[in-house]
Amino acid sequence: xxxxxxxxxxxxxxxxxxxxxxxxxxxxxxxxxxxxxxxxxxxxxxxxxxxxxxxxxxxxxxxxxxxxxxxxxxxxxxxxxxxxxxxxxxxxxxxxxxxxxxxxxxxxxxxxxxxxxxxxxxxxxxxxxxxxxxxxxxxxxxxxxxxxxxxxxxxxxxxxxxxxxxxxxxxxxxxxxxxxxxxxxxxxxxxxxxxxxxxxxxxxxxxxxxxxxxxxxxxxxxxxxxxxxxxxxxxxxxxxxxxxxxxxxxxxxxxxxxxxxxxxxxxxxxxxxxxxxxxxxxxxxxxxxxxxxxxxxxxxxxxxxxxxxxxxxxxxxxxxxxxxxxxxxxxxxxxxxxxxxxxxxxxxxxxxxxxxxxxxxxxxxxxxxxxxxxxxxxxxxxxxxxxxxxxxxxxxxxxxxxxxxxxxxxxxxxx
Amino acid sequence: xxxxxxxxxxxxxxxxxxxxxxxxxxxxxxxxxxxxxxxxxxxxxxxxxxxxxxxxxxxxxxxxxxxxxxxxxxxxxxxxxxxxxxxxxxxxxxxxxxxxxxxxxxxxxxxxxxxxxxxxxxxxxxxxxxxxxxxxxxxxxxxxxxxxxxxxxxxxxxxxxxxxxxxxxxxxxxxxxxxxxxxxxxxxxxxxxxxxxxxxxxxxxxxxxxxxxxxxxxxxxxxxxxxxxxxxxxxxxxxxxxxxxxxxxxxxxxxxxxxxxxxxxxxxxxxxxxxxxxxxxxxxxxxxxxxxxxxxxxxxxxxxxxxxxxxxxxxxxxxxxxxxxxxxxxxxxxxxxxxxxxxxxxxxxxxxxxxxxxxxxxxxxxxxxxxxxxxxxxxxxxxxxxxxxxxxxxxxxxxxxxxxxxxxxxxxxxxxxxxxxxxxxxxxxxxxxxxxxxxxxxxxxxxxxxxxxxxxxxxxxxxxxxxxxxxxxxxxxxxxxxxxxxxxxxxxxxxxxxxxxxxxxxxxxxxxx
Numbered sequence: 001x002x003x004x005x006x007x008x009x010x011x012x013x014x015x016x017x018x019x020x021x022x023x024x025x026x027x028x029x030x031x032x033x034x035x036x037x038x039x040x041x042x043x044x045x046x047x048x049x050x051x052x053x054x055x056x057x058x059x060x061x062x063x064x065x066x067x068x069x070x071x072x073x074x075x076x077x078x079x080x081x082x083x084x085x086x087x088x089x090x091x092x093x094x095x096x097x098x099x100x101x102x103x104x105x106x107x108x109x110x111x112x113x114x115x116x117x118x119x120x121x122x123x124x125x126x127x128x129x130x131x132x133x134x135x136x137x138x139x140x141x142x143x144x145x146x147x148x149x150x151x152x153x154x155x156x157x158x159x160x161x162x163x164x165x166x167x168x169x170x171x172x173x174x175x176x177x178x179x180x181x182x183x184x185x186x187x188x189x190x191x192x193x194x195x196x197x198x199x200x201x202x203x204x205x206x207x208x209x210x211x212x213x214x215x216x217x218x219x220x221x222x223x224x225x226x227x228x229x230x231x232x233x234x235x236x237x238x239x240x241x242x243x244x245x246x247x248x249x250x251x252x253x254x255x256x257x258x259x260x261x262x263x264x265x266x267x268x269x270x271x272x273x274x275x276x277x278x279x280x281x282x283x284x285x286x287x288x289x290x291x292x293x294x295x296x297x298x299x300x301x302x303x304x305x306x307x308x309x310x311x312x313x314x315x316x317x318x319x320x321x322x323x324x325x326x327x328x329x330x331x332x333x334x335x336x337x338x339x340x341x342x343x344x345x346x347x348x349x350x351x352x353x354x355x356x357x358x359x360x361x362x363x364x365x366x367x368x369x370x371x372x373x374x375x376x377x378x379x380x381x382x383x384x385x386x387x388x389x390x391x392x393x394x395x396x397x398x399x400x401x402x403x404x405x406x407x408x409x410x411x412x413x414x415x
Numbered sequence: 416x417x418x419x420x421x422x423x424x425x426x427x428x429x430x431x432x433x434x435x436x437x438x439x440x441x442x443x444x445x446x447x448x449x450x451x452x453x454x455x456x457x458x459x460x461x462x463x464x465x466x467x468x469x470x471x472x473x474x475x476x477x478x479x480x481x482x483x484x485x486x487x488x489x490x491x492x493x494x495x496x497x498x499x500x501x502x503x504x505x506x507x508x509x510x511x512x513x514x515x516x517x518x519x520x521x522x523x524x525x526x527x528x529x530x531x532x533x534x535x536x537x538x539x540x541x542x543x544x545x546x547x548x549x550x551x552x553x554x555x556x557x558x559x560x561x562x563x564x565x566x567x568x569x570x571x572x573x574x575x576x577x578x579x580x581x582x583x584x585x586x587x588x589x590x591x592x593x594x595x596x597x598x599x600x601x602x603x604x605x606x607x608x609x610x611x612x613x614x615x616x617x618x619x620x621x622x623x624x625x626x627x628x629x630x631x632x633x634x635x636x637x638x639x640x641x642x643x644x645x646x647x648x649x650x651x652x653x654x655x656x657x658x659x660x661x662x663x664x665x666x667x668x669x670x671x672x673x674x675x676x677x678x679x680x681x682x683x684x685x686x687x688x689x690x691x692x693x694x695x696x697x698x699x700x701x702x703x704x705x706x707x708x709x710x711x712x713x714x715x716x717x718x719x720x721x722x723x724x725x726x727x728x729x730x731x732x733x734x735x736x737x738x739x740x741x742x743x744x745x746x747x748x749x750x751x752x753x754x755x756x757x758x759x760x761x762x763x764x765x766x767x768x769x770x771x772x773x774x775x776x777x778x779x780x781x782x783x784x785x786x787x788x789x790x791x792x793x794x795x796x797x798x799x800x801x802x803x804x805x806x807x808x809x810x811x812x813x814x815x816x817x818x819x820x821x822x823x824x825x826x827x828x829x830x831x832x833x834x835x836x837x838x839x840x841x842x843x844x845x846x847x848x849x850x851x852x853x854x855x856x857x858x859x860x861x862x863x864x865x866x867x868x869x870x871x872x873x874x875x876x877x878x879x880x881x882x883x884x885x886x887x888x889x890x891x892x893x894x895x896x897x898x899x900x901x902x903x904x905x906x907x908x909x910x911x912x913x914x915x916x917x918x919x920x921x922x923x924x925x926x927x928x
Contacts, residue, residue, distance in 0.1 A: 250787045251778055254771070261766045268724065268753070268761040269775045270745030 082227025093291030094318030105260025110173030112315025118289025121150035151289015159281030214299030433810030456823025499571030670700030705886030
C-alpha cells in the first residue's frame, strides 16, 4: 500500500519534471529558429553563424571561446558556471518568494517592490555602520537580515489589504511595486553615499565594498576561478530547503496551505485566516528582500540609485522560475539556475557571435508562456498514459473478461 | 416491444482510478415514462447519466436510441439526439439574463446577429404552456434557486429535447417547489417525453415514477414497477440489507446544562435587521435538541453566532460553565464540535487529502505534532482508524484528494472527524442533507449513540421527518426568534408546520403572542 502511494506521488512529480523539460526544450527550439531566421537573412552571419548561435543556445554554458582557427570550442568552463551560480542566487530567492505565495493561494507579483525595499535596507545598513568599529561579518548579517525584514514589511502591505479589506493582492502588489520604486529613489536622492568615489569613477552608484562588506567566498572562488560566485548561493540553497520543510512538514505550512486553498474551512477549524494571509505575504516578501540582500552584499554589484523608471527584472523573473518549478521549493533551485544559465548564454552570444543577448529574452518569454501551460502539458502526459493503459487493457480483456461477466450476470438476476 | 424503448444503455462499464463507477449496467427507458434511477451516494447514478450525456466515455457497453446504436462523444452529440439534462449543480452563467442563458449554445442568428425576438417568443410560449414562470430579463444571480431550475428545464425544452434527465432535482427545492416540479414532470410524460429522474428520496420516487432502476456500488440491482413495490423494499434493494427507516432510540435522560444561551442576537450580513433576535435556550447532557424551521429563518446565523464564525451582537453564550460570547473559534472548539451546514465551504479543504482533512481540527494537538512538525505516521494511523471505524469510502484511502470523493463520503469524513473529537457539545447542521437512506440511518444512529454517551447534541434540520424522529426537544425558529418549544412525542407534524410558518407561537415572558 505504502509503496503504491509513494509510486503515485513520484508519478505526479515525474510528470511535473517532464512538463517543465518540454517547456524548456520548446523554448530553446523557438530561440534556435529565430537565430536561424536572423542568420539566413543576414549575409555576415549566414548558415555557419546560425549554427554557432544554435549551439551556443543549447550548450553555451560549456563554451570556452574560439580556437585559433575561429571555430567554437566547448568544455567545462568554471567561470561561466560560477557566474551562473552567482546570478542564480537572487533568482532562486525571488522564485521561492513567488512559489511560497502560490502554495498559499496568493499571487505575489510584488516581488520587484519587495526586492527594491530589500535593496535599500541592505545598502543603507551595509554602508552606514562604520566598519572600523563593528566587524564586517556582523554588518553583513545585519544588512542581510535588514534586507529580508524590509522585504517582509513591504510584503505585509498587500497581505493586510487582502486580509482586512478583501482587496485582491495582485492590485495591491502592483501598486506597492511602484511606490517602492519611487520611495527608494527619493531616499537615495538625499543620501550622503551618492558621490562615493572608486578609482576615478564617481557617481550615483552604491557598492557595499566601499564599506568593506562582502559575502564570504567560502572557497567557491577556487572552485570556479575568475567568476563572481560567492557563499550566497549556499545561503539560497539552504533557504530553499528550509522553505520545503516549512511547507510540507510543519503545522505552520499546513495552516498556510489550508488558508490558501479554503479560507472558510481554515477559519472554521479555528485557524486565524487573516493572520496567515499576512504571514504568507510577509514570508514571500522576506524571501524577495533576501534576494536583493544577497545580490548587493556580494560587494561588487553596483546599484544605480534612480529606480523609479523601471522595476528590477529579478523580481519579475521569480514568476517563471516558480512556474517552471511547479512551486516546489527544491525544484526552484534548479529552475533558478536554468534561468541564470540563459543569461550566461546571452553573454556568450554577444561575445562570440554577431547575435545579441536579447535572443535569450525571446527564449525566456517562450518558456514563460509555456510554463503557464505546464498543467496542460501534464494533462496531456497523463492522457497519453491512460490511452496506453486502455490499449493494453483492450488486448488483455478478451482472455479474462468472460468469466467474471457471467458470474456477475447471475448475481444480478438473483436480486 | 423493442421499439417501445427510446433509449437503451446496455452493459455500460466506466472505471475511474481505484474505483469501478459503473459495472455492466443496463438501463432501458420507455417512451413517455418517468423512470427513476435510485441508488446510494457513489452508487454510480451520476456517472451513468454523464455517460448518456456524453461527459464520460464508457470503457465497455453501448447506447441505443430507437434500437440504433449511437455514439455520444460530447454533450453536443447528446443534444443532437434530443437528450437534455438538468444537472444537480446548475450550469448557468450568473451575470447573464435568463433569456441569454436559455438560448446560449443554440442561438438563432441572421448574418451573425442574434435574433433574440424569435427566441423570446418561443421561450415565452414554452413557459406559458408548462406553467414554468420565469423572468426572462432578470439576471440569474438575482433569481431564486427554484426559478434557476425552471430556467434549466426551459433550456431543455428550447432545444426540443425529448429525453429529459433530472439529476437530483429536488435537493435544492422547498416542499412547494417540489410539488410543482412533479406536476411539470407528469405533464412532460403525458406529452410523450421520456424522463430519467435521479433521486434517493423514496417518497418522491413513489409519487412520480412509473418504473425504478436500482444501482448499488456501481452494479445493477434490478428494475421494478413502482406500483408493485414500496419504500421499504426499495430501500432494501438500494442498501442491500434491511434498513431501519425509523430512528431507534430510548427516551432521553437529560443531565446538567452544557450550553446556555441567553438573549443571543446576531446581525444579518445583508439586512440591517438582526438575523437572530433575543434567542434563549439550553441544551443538556444526554439530549438532542432540534432547531426546526423553514430555511432562512436565522438558523444559519444562530449557528455562526454559537460557533464563532460570526460575531454575536448581543446576549451571552455559556458553554460548560464558561462564558464564550466573545471567545475565538479555536477556544470554543475546546468544548464543541461542529458539523457545518456547507461541507464544501466550511467542512473540508477540498484540495487536501482525506488524512489532512481528518486532522483539520486536531493537527495542533501533541498527538499529531512535535515542536511544530507534523507527525506524518501518527496522522496516517489516525486517518486509517477513522476511515475503518466510520466506513469512509474513497479511491485511494488516506491520500485521496477530498474533492474526488462522493458527497456522502465527504459528509461521513466530517462526521468521523467531529464525533471523534469527543467534545461535550455537538452542533450538527443538516448533517444528512443530500444523503441516501443508508448514510442517513448511520448518521442518525451515531448522533443517538453520542447522546447516550452523555453528550449534548444541538441539531439544526429542515427535514420534518428528521426533526420528529431524532429530537428529544424541538425549538422552532421563525424570523430569527424562537417561537415555540415542542415535545416530539406529543406534537403532530401539522402543528409543527404551523409554528414553522409563523401562524402559531407560544407566549414567552415579556413577549406578545
